[in-house]
């Protein structure tokens with residue numbers, strides 16, 4: 001056996017080896033094709049749809065509730081007392097913070113507001129601070145608009 005014959009023989013062996021490894025049982029693979037299709041195509045599609053659903057139906061209403069609807073519960077400070085942001089009406093009894101411009105709670109009781117200038121609490125229906133004289137008058141519609149997240153108004157173009 002000379003050298004080219006040896007190489008040729010070796011090459012044939014290598015090819016046979018590769019064929020054993022590479023050429024699979026096509027019949028069983030075709031049978032598995034629907035499963036590959038399911039994993040490779042339908043799986044990602046379902047994932048994308050689930051993410052879209054999560055974004056539109058879980059995330060959006062939550063931000064809407066937080067910005068467009070009140071009241072919300074005040075955060076509790078380290079001393080155990082609720083923290084009421086200055087200039088926003090609140091109910092000291094329930095610890096709820098109402099939207100700017102609100103003067104009464106659902107039961108018709110007067111809400112309080114902390115003066116943003118001097119920090120003295122007063123009733124929310126009094127526009128002028130009795131302590132420092134700051135006039136705090138909020139147009140409720142303007143407040144609602146500025147508190148809403150950026151984007152098209154609810155109801156789409158018809159409501160604009």
Ligand SMILES: [Zn+2]
Nearest residue numbers: 115118129132
């Ligand atoms: Zn004041």
